[in-house]
Amino acid sequence: MKKIIIITGLSASITLSLFAFMAFLISNDQVKLVLLPDHVPINIVSLPEDKPAQIKVRPNLNPPPPPPPMPITRVTPNVGEVNTDFNYTPPEIQQTGGSLSVLSLGNKADGEARPIVRVNPKYPIGAARDGIEGWVVLVFDINAIGEVINISIVDSQPKRVFDKAARQALKKWKYKAKSIDGKNISQQKLTVQLDFTMAQPS
Template sequence: MSTLSSANVIRSEPVKITSAMLSAAVITILLFAAMQQLIKSNTAARPEPVQAEPVQLYEVAEDSEIIVRQTPPPMPPAQQQPLPKPLPPVDSTPNISPGPVSIAPVQLPQHGGPDNGWTAADRGATPLVRVEPRYPTDAARDGISGWVKLAFTIAANGAVTDVSVIAAEPARVFDREAIRALRRWKYQAKIVDGVAVSQPNMQVQLDFSLQTD
């Protein structure tokens, strides 16, 4: 009984091996077939590539028309035009004209002597040239009038020297013009014993007044 069992076992082993090999071959063939089928299906399902049209991101500017510049006509000859006549300047100062500058008599010192008079060889100073002072523009514009009292010396040659202001009303308004005018005065110098001498301590007052229209 055991001998039969062993023989049966020996006989059944090749059969099992053959069956296993056949099964493996079948499975392998089936796998290859499935893979081939998958490859075919993927190839058939893949769509043909579509060529995409180019996308234009900006508009290409068209070439502008060629403009041919024409030569400009020649310039006409320049015509000489008469220059406009200049207008007279407009005076912005008020319509105030300075009045005459009055000159007070020059105070001459008295001649002293035993007979309290002049000798034949003596002669007092005699004015030759008197220059009126210029009226200051600011004072004329503001309507200011006044006077200046001056002290001076008549030199031996008749010139006026050592001019100084004794008093003025108003102060420092007419001083400069009064001094400038007095320095231009001319005298015939005083004669003592036939000789020209200087004469100090002379005084004069210059008045400045306005004339309104």
């Protein structure tokens, strides 16, 4: 019972203390009143007048006309005279190593090989331009079907001027192969001379 009385007394004293403190605060509180002026200043801002819309002209996007064509200057070149007048006589062909006759023996023909296709060599351009003449001696074999094989240069004059042309021409020759008892056989070591001569214009 004493505890209740003591607690109640403490509570009452604390409550009174709080009320007294609040009254003190209220009495010392200074409230400042803000007085509004009689005339409130009003700032009037004038807006700029609306301007009429400006019409912009679109730029001309078309390309400019092309410039006039440049005049064509024609220049006639000076061409030096080149003397190309010459008559080419195909080289004379001399063959050794066998007779060209064909013997007829009944139904079987025997005989030495004989050419059936001859190709003239091309005159080298440099030699024709310089008016050079000469000859080439070649040795070759003929196989059983008449082809020219194993070509070699024996001699030539001038050296190495007409060798290539002579070799290329002889390689294209075709022969009727030598036959014995109607059977074709090959031949070796046949010799031919190709002469390169130029007939001068009259």
